[in-house]
Amino acid sequence: MITYCSSCGSKTERRVVARQSLSVCPSCERIFFRNPKVVVTALIEDQGRVLLVLRDIEPGRGLWGLPGGYVDWDEHPEAALARECLEETGAVVEPENLVGVQHVVLGDEGIVILAYRARLTGGELEARDEVQEIGWFTPDALPPLAFTSHRRILQGWSKQVLARGAA
Ligand SMILES: [Zn+2]
Known part of the structure; x- marks a missing residue:
């Protein structure tokens, strides 16, 4: 919650607005x-394998995940996707289609996750920012x-890849 108003600096108070308990500035x-x-988050596939990163930051440090991260306030999600992939893995990617939209609540934050399929078009793949290791997995x-x-x-x-293999 916001304790002080970022417009005028007064101490805020809790009020119910639109059925939510929110900070409101009384001044x-x-x-x-x-x-x-x-x-x-990016699903980058190459020959039936997906590119994953071993995370070096919390949450999930020491576990694997898809490359990705937060969208800046003035940034198109597709630009954020390309930026995050480059920062974490050195991969130059082109965002393709949206494969899923998810909503999770983590502590007192709500997060909307946009998962894109992305095509690898270049770059030098290596573990970079906030990543211990990168790898391709079947x-x-x-x-x-x-x-x-x-x-x-x-x-x-996985279902799509396995269905392709069986066809
Ligand atoms: Zn105020």
């Missing part, structure tokens, strides 16, 4: 609405994952 009447943060040999949200995306992807 200037500014209402501090609470909105979810937006995270993008559906039958996925490593321990940090997040249920990523597991769901990878389950959907």
Whole structure:
């Protein structure tokens, strides 16, 4: 919750607005609405394998996940996706289609996760920012994952890869 008004500096108070308990400034009447943060995550496939990162930051340090991260306030999610992939793995990617939209509540924060399929178009792959290691994995040999949200995306992807193999 916001304790001091960022417009006028007065101490805020709790009020129920639109059925939510929110911080409101009694001096200037500014209402501090609470909105979810937006995270993008990339499903990068090459020859039936997916690119994953071994996380070096919490949450999920020491576990694997899809590359991605928070969208900046003035940034298109697709631009954020390309930026995060480059920062974490050195991969130059082109965002393709959206494969899923998820909503998770983590502590007192709501997060909207946009999962995109992304095509690898270049770059030098290596572990970079906030990542211990990167690796390519097949559906039958996925490593321990940090997040249920990523597991769901990878389950959907695994089914597609296995169906392709069987066809
Ligand atoms: Zn105020």
